[in-house]
Amino acid sequence: MKLVFDIGGTRLRRGVLDDRGEFVLLDDRINAGDLESTLEALIDEALAKYPIDFVGVSVAAQTFQNRILSAPNINLGALKGVDFAARMRTRFSLNAAIDNDLKCAAIAEVAARADVSSLFALFIGTGIGGAYAENGxxxxxxxxxxxxxxxxxxxxxxxxxxxxGAxxxxxxxxxxxIAKWSEYYGLKERKLSDLINSDNPKATEIADRFYRGVDRAIKTIAALFNPRVIALGGGLALAEKSVLSCANEALKNAFAPAADIAIELSSLGDKANLLGASFLDLQPK
Ligand SMILES: [Zn+2]
Incomplete structure (x- = not known):
């Protein structure tokens, strides 16, 4: 069985998947305190109940070869810069891997589409991020x-x-x-749909800037990566229908032939990161 974690700035989710890839445990807590001791306690608890043979971790952080390099919103404790896989081998005799959350989401989107050879995952939520995968x-x-x-x-x-960066x-x-710009202009609107429907020209300006950004992202992805599928996910992109319309409109004027690229909404919901973490053992480092 595989034990997986999705570590964000505010939440820490845990899952255990059986050999068919089905969740037999899924829980969620506030991510507070030192990450190393929190994780070790949760791993100990899972090991007491399930025959775990792999630990996969998705984290909202810059990572490189199983090390967390920087995570401004997470209290990493002793885990910063440490080889996580080596630590897990020594501490629990377990194989393990850790990777950036967008990389994990992309792996999960690829795994959900066996016949797609090239895929760019574009996730828009609190942040906007992406990852590209080719042939899995x-x-x-x-x-x-x-x-x-x-x-x-x-x-x-x-x-x-x-x-x-500025x-x-x-x-x-x-x-x-959106939140920063709304605060900057002293607006109470915090959602894209509220900004569009506002009579305040500053609200429209924030929404226009957002859509220009999505337009640029889609055209850049099409030109640089030419993926067969752009998997669009993240809380904001999934909640606001206008994001998909904007992305499809951008594709019509993109360099790569739009007919060859499909933009598909992520169907994995908030489990994409956890599922991707469960496939990290199959990915090159
Ligand atoms: Zn930046």
């Missing part, structure tokens, strides 16, 4: 940052991105961008 394998780049579309240069903004796409086209 992630394309990682030199530092596991390939596909990090949220940090591509877009329009300069008065706020800095989490990475320190013109990252993420500060224009993400849930956190």
């Amino acid at each position: 394998k992630l394309i990682r780049g030199a530092n596991n940052n390939a596909g990090e579309i949220g940090h591509m240069p877009f329009e300069k903004t008065p706020f800095l991105c989490g990475c320190g 013109e990252c796409l993420e500060t224009s086209a993400s849930g956190s961008a």
Whole structure:
């Protein structure tokens, strides 16, 4: 059986999958306190009940070869920079792997579509991020940052991105961008649909900036990766129908022939990261 975790800035989800890939345990808690001790206690508890042979972890962090390099919103404790796989082998005699949450989501989207040879996962929620996989394998780049579309240069903004950049796409086209811009203009609207329906021109400006960002992301993905499928997921993209319409409209004017690229909404819901983590043992490091 496989034990999987999805570690975000506020929540920590845990799952156990049986050999058919079905969840036999799924729980969720506030991610508070030191991550290393929290994880070890949850692993101990699962090992007492299930014959676990692999631990896969999805984390909202920059990762490289099973190490968490940076995670501004998570209290990593002693796990920062440590080889997680080696730690799990020593501590629990278990095989393990850890990877960025978008990389895990992309793996899950690929696994859900056996006949798709090239797929870009574009997730828009609090942030905006992406990952690309070809023939079932992630394309990682030199530092596991390939596909990090949220940090591509877009329009300069008065706020800095989490990475320190002043013109990252993420500060224009993400849930956190909408919140920051609304606060900046003193608006009470916090949702894309509320901004569109507002009479305030500043609200429309924020929504327009968001859609311009999505448009640019789709055209960039089409030109650079030419994927057969763009899997569109994330809380904001799934909740707001206009995001898919905007993406499809962008594709009509993209460089790669739009007819060859399909934009499909993720059907995995909030389990994409957990499912992807369960397939990390099949991915190149
Ligand atoms: Zn950035």
